[in-house]
Amino acid sequence: MSRAVSWHRPIGFALLATALLATAFLALAGRPAAAKSIVADIDHHLIAITTDFSGDEVLIFGAVDQPGDVVMALWGPLTQVQVHRKERVAGIWINRQMVTFGDVPSFYGLASSRPLADILTPAALDQYQLGVGRLQIKTLSADSDTLQEVGDYQQALLQQREKASLYADKVGRVNFIGDTLFRANLRLPSTVPTGKFLVEVYLVRNGEIVDAQTIPLVISKVGFGADVYRFANRHGFAYGVVALILSLALGWLAHLIFRRR
Amino acid sequence: MLGALLDWLLSFQIYLPIAEISISVPLLLALGGGVGFLSGLFGVGGGFLLTPLLIFIGIPPAVAVGTQSNQVVASSVSGVLVHWGRGNVDFMMGVALLIGGVFGSSIGIVIFSLLKHFGQIDVVIAISYVVTLGALGLLMLVESIQALRRVRRKAPPRKLHQHTWAHGLPFKFRFKKSRLYISALLPIAIGAMVGLMSAIMGVGGAFMLVPAMIYLLGMPTSVVIGTSLFQIIFVSGYVTILQSWQNHAVDILLSLLLTVGSVVGAQIGGRVGVRLPGEQLRFLLASLIVLMALLLLIELVRHPAELYAITTLGGLH
Numbered sequence: 001m002s003r004a005v006s007w008h009r010p011i012g013f014a015l016l017a018t019a020l021l022a023t024a025f026l027a028l029a030g031r032p033a034a035a036k037s038i039v040a041d042i043d044h045h046l047i048a049i050t051t052d053f054s055g056d057e058v059l060i061f062g063a064v065d066q067p068g069d070v071v072m073a074l075w076g077p078l079t080q081v082q083v084h085r086k087e088r089v090a091g092i093w094i095n096r097q098m099v100t101f102g103d104v105p106s107f108y109g110l111a112s113s114r115p116l117a118d119i120l121t122p123a124a125l126d127q128y129q130l131g132v133g134r135l136q137i138k139t140l141s142a143d144s145d146t147l148q149e150v151g152d153y154q155q156a157l158l159q160q161r162e163k164a165s166l167y168a169d170k171v172g173r174v175n176f177i178g179d180t181l182f183r184a185n186l187r188l189p190s191t192v193p194t195g196k197f198l199v200e201v202y203l204v205r206n207g208e209i210v211d212a213q214t215i216p217l218v219i220s221k222v223g224f225g226a227d228v229y230r231f232a233n234r235h236g237f238a239y240g241v242v243a244l245i246l247s248l249a250l251g252w253l254a255h256l257i258f259r260r261r
Numbered sequence: 262m263l264g265a266l267l268d269w270l271l272s273f274q275i276y277l278p279i280a281e282i283s284i285s286v287p288l289l290l291a292l293g294g295g296v297g298f299l300s301g302l303f304g305v306g307g308g309f310l311l312t313p314l315l316i317f318i319g320i321p322p323a324v325a326v327g328t329q330s331n332q333v334v335a336s337s338v339s340g341v342l343v344h345w346g347r348g349n350v351d352f353m354m355g356v357a358l359l360i361g362g363v364f365g366s367s368i369g370i371v372i373f374s375l376l377k378h379f380g381q382i383d384v385v386i387a388i389s390y391v392v393t394l395g396a397l398g399l400l401m402l403v404e405s406i407q408a409l410r411r412v413r414r415k416a417p418p419r420k421l422h423q424h425t426w427a428h429g430l431p432f433k434f435r436f437k438k439s440r441l442y443i444s445a446l447l448p449i450a451i452g453a454m455v456g457l458m459s460a461i462m463g464v465g466g467a468f469m470l471v472p473a474m475i476y477l478l479g480m481p482t483s484v485v486i487g488t489s490l491f492q493i494i495f496v497s498g499y500v501t502i503l504q505s506w507q508n509h510a511v512d513i514l515l516s517l518l519l520t521v522g523s524v525v526g527a528q529i530g531g532r533v534g535v536r537l538p539g540e541q542l543r544f545l546l547a548s549l550i551v552l553m554a555l556l557l558l559i560e561l562v563r564h565p566a567e568l569y570a571i572t573t574l575g576g577l578h
Contacts, residue, residue, distance in 0.1 A: 049276065050276065051275050051276045051278075051514075052274065052275065052276065053276045053283060054274050054283055079573050079574060080573075080574040081571060081572065081573050081574065082380065082571070082572040082574060083569050083570070083571050083572075084380050084569065084570040084571075084572070085568055085569050085570075086565055086568050086569070086570065091562055092384070092388070092561050092562060093384075093561065093562070093564070093565050094381065094384045095380050095381055095383075095384065095570055098380070100574075104573075106573065153569065156568070156569035156571075157569070157571060160567065160569065160571055161571075190274075190276075190282075190283045191282065191283075221278070224278075225276050225277075225278040225514075226278070228278040228279070228513060228514065229278040229279065232278070232279055232505065232509050232511070232513075233509050236505045236506040236507070236509055237502065237505065237506045239505045239506075239511070239513075240501055240502035240503070240504070240505030240506050240511065241502060242513070243331050243501055243502075243505060243511050243513050243516065244331070244334060244498045244501050244502060246513065246516075246517070247331050247332065247334040247335035247338070247501070247516060247520060248334060248335070248338055248494075248498070250335040250338075250517070250520050250521075250524070251334065251335040251336065251337065251338025251339040251342075251520075251524070252338055252339070252342070254335070254338075254339040254524035254528075255338070255339040255342040255343070258339075258524075258528045
């Protein structure tokens, strides 16, 4: 199982939604009007990547005080990325010029209750980096003769990440239940990176973001696969010895099994 | 119907902890089995086929190479035990090759790490394959065609070995099982070259070592396979540890699945192999090697589908 919390999902959701609805109303009733207009949570804060992991979905749910639109952005940890461009040298294509980018999310996905263009202005979309094409990626360094073409490198980065399902303008849909309750299932591909993720949940009214909430999400390897990975990276030498002994034993075993025939 | 069954089979996925991708278990078993069959048939490790195939199905090249060295150990052990029982291992020759092999593979691992750092490892692995497979495949092809003709004419085989400048080198040593009295520098140098290439290419190197032992050293064919397998266990074992230590590039799970497939395949291949005549087998193997080199060459020369290569730098875990 790839889930850390393995309760039955529909029941779990119903329970949580009820509890949340109650809290939401209490919160809205008990506080002045300036208090939070949106509350949201996630069904589990930890996604476990085990050896049979083949992608997963996270459920984000919540309530708003008055009707509006909800937009969600799922961010993976920011990293540095090197992009090499291949060039033909003596007939062979090899990596030549390189650009290094910073603040590159390792994963990025969006979900909204209506098409983004219908909800927010391009300026607002840019400001909140809503859309793969609107990500603000920093150029850290570039080979001198690539300065003019940094945009091409960035474009290639975005395209390849989209192709690998790591960036997507749509990883789910925000569905409203009545006017104030909403839920969304966000899809994570089997190649999803590990680390601390953030889900940004925005409430939009009349083309403006009026409230927001951030929910943390940790995606991490657990179980056998994670132990192997950690052992391999922390104790490389011992790992090599184990790997070697294992294959020596397997070879010997194979010899024993097949010798008689 | 058949397609649905195939889909169902392929749906058994496993997450490989070091390669960091999910991949179908039956696919890996079949890949190991297929390559094992060929290696049993031809008496070579099969690494030169498996590593490019692993890269083709999406395993990162560095992990494919590192893991392959580990898998070679298992297949060589089961192979060498048979030859050891028949007394077909020249221990002294193996040790001489090994001294060179350890030296060469140590340098190979350093080069591997450097190239990985500079983002050039993929292209160097590919070029190494094209050059070594191309040259050896063509040589073997020519040789096996000549051998086939000889068989047809019923002509006697050529002399075991000619005396050349190499026989004038110092540190002469008597290799009893090989019935040779040659300089120990010769097998050490050959071992070093093969060790260097096998560290970079993730192969045992039998396909380079065997012809070198027959044609350069003039060893009798009966002890060549056993002796090369003997030294390959140690060099590959050494490379496995270095690859784990320096490059974190050995995936135990992947190696396990490939080994299970390949030992079964090798047994079947070995049984089919004894029924086929040697000259035709060598011709088939040579054709296979040349074909592989050609495919890899085309891949290097033709306009790549993806002009940009992306490397994520640390900080992820």
